[in-house]
Amino acid sequence: MTRTSFTFLVHPRTRTGEDLARVWRPLGRVPEKVYDTALRRLPLPPVTIAAVEVGGEQVGHVVLVPFGARHLLEAPAEGRARVARAVDRAVALGSGVVGLGALTATVTAGGASLRSRTDIAVTNGNAFTAATVERQARDALDRFVTTGGRRVAVVGATGSVGTAVSRLLARDGGVEHLVLVSRTAPRLAGLAAEVGARVPTTTATDLRAVAAADLVILLTASADAVLRAEHLAPGAVVIDATQPRNTSPGLLVERPDVLVLDGGVVDVPSLRLHGSDIGLPDGRAYACFAETAMLALSGQRRHFSIGHPGLDLVDRTRGLAADLAHLGFVPAAPTSFGRPVERAGVLEAGVAA
Known part of the structure; x- marks a missing residue:
């Protein structure tokens, strides 16, 4: 080679x-x-x-x-x-x-x-980011989602990584429902028509729609935290694969029931x-x-x-x-804001403090 x-x-x-x-x-x-x-x-x-x-x-x-x-x-x-x-x-x-x-x-x-x-x-x-995030998503559904559902929201669904992750989740099965969230409605409709042939799919341009999801995959492009406590369902798991990241450690304080995983590592x-x-x-x-x-x-x-x-x-x-x-x-083994995750909903000492 x-x-x-x-x-x-x-x-x-x-x-x-x-x-x-x-x-x-x-x-x-x-x-x-x-x-x-x-x-x-x-x-x-x-x-x-x-x-x-x-x-x-x-x-x-x-x-x-x-x-x-x-x-x-x-x-x-x-x-x-x-x-x-x-x-x-x-x-x-x-x-x-x-x-x-x-x-x-x-x-x-x-x-x-x-x-x-x-x-x-x-x-x-x-x-490779899409490949890695999709594997992390399936691992999170199996290991960390405690709500019993397999409803997945992809935020930034029409972006480069988001489109690929949405297609992978639809192609390879194991997802109960997809919620695709993006600010670009025309592209969103086209992607939903494509993946909706394989898995039930809904779309939204508002982050409040992720309250319907057990797992939220965050793939936005922003300089600020965009996902807030009020957006998430009880016991939700979030994979934040953004850089700069679009979640804040304060989210864990406001919502100790929520698990935020570092994505794409x-x-x-x-x-x-x-x-x-x-x-x-x-x-x-x-x-x-x-x-x-x-x-x-x-x-x-x-x-x-x-x-x-x-x-x-x-x-x-x-x-x-x-x-x-x-x-x-x-x-990589799951982490939350750089700290190892021990088991579902329970992080190493100091992460949620």
């Missing part, structure tokens, strides 16, 4: 200072308003913040796009320009594959704005980041990061997941993961 190297793109999330402190601790002392002004107005270059090691070998880099989550959502044209410069940085580093982390995928339309690049392969990481035991971390401990990665690494380790040199991945591409990532099973690339 001929390997290539990869670069994964990240950006500051909701609390810019907290994320930049991972690069250099004193940066955490700078007021948030200063960062907001600086990131908007200054032509800051992308920065290589970590080297990536898997299996004892350096296989890639992490590059920071100097534009925060709100900036990317509020100024997408400037965001695309900054992502493009970060891709240039990936090429300069000698990478064969670049992965679009978090909202760098959203602002480039899932990588569509980079499709013309011929100097590097691009992936948004959404195919995989185990790669030999993974080490030398430099800054990206919010996960050694040996764990977000599935979009893992997809980028798998492509590089497999010698991929063509664009992979751009826009909405089809189920054939999702299944292909599962095949790549199986080929690399000696390195891990399997869904």
Whole structure:
């Protein structure tokens, strides 16, 4: 197998200072308003913040796009320009594959704005994210849902990951009812007509509809927490696969009956980041990061997941993961806001405190 190297793109999330402190601790002392002004107005270059090691070998880099989550959502044209410069940085580093982390995928339309690049392969990481989240959803239904139902709500259903997850749940069965939630009603109707042929399906553009679900899969693109206590049924389980995440730890205080699981996280035991971390401990990665690494380790040199991945591409990532099973690339053991989950509804001490 001929390997290539990869670069994964990240950006500051909701609390810019907290994320930049991972690069250099004193940066955490700078007021948030200063960062907001600086990131908007200054032509800051992308920065290589970590080297990536898997299996004892350096296989890639992490590059920071100097534009925060709100900036990317509020100024997408400037965001695309900054992502493009970060891709240039990936090429300069000698990478064969670049992965679009978090909202760098959203602002480039899932990588569509980079499709013309011929100097590097691009992936948004959404195919393996969908595969991972669907497996986590089925595990949660079997292990953590105590209401006796198998009604699943997908919030952000018409997005790149949401569409694939909805199709997987419908294709592979085991779900009693699907509630598809999205702000884009025309796309929602089309997706519902497709998956509704396999499983009873309802649609909504309002988050209050998730009160009908035993399991809620959160796949939205927002800089803030969007799912609140009043939206959820008694005993509901939530899989939050968003970055920046769209649930708050305060939800567990308001609703101790609710379990919030961290979505889209995989185990790669030999993974080490030398430099800054990206919010996960050694040996764990977000599935979009893992997809980028798998492509590089497999010698991929063509664009992979751009826009909405089809189920054939999702299944292909599962095949790549199986080929690399000696390195891990399997869904991580369940956690809630980074803390291990012991059993249904009962978390390790301190999580819900």
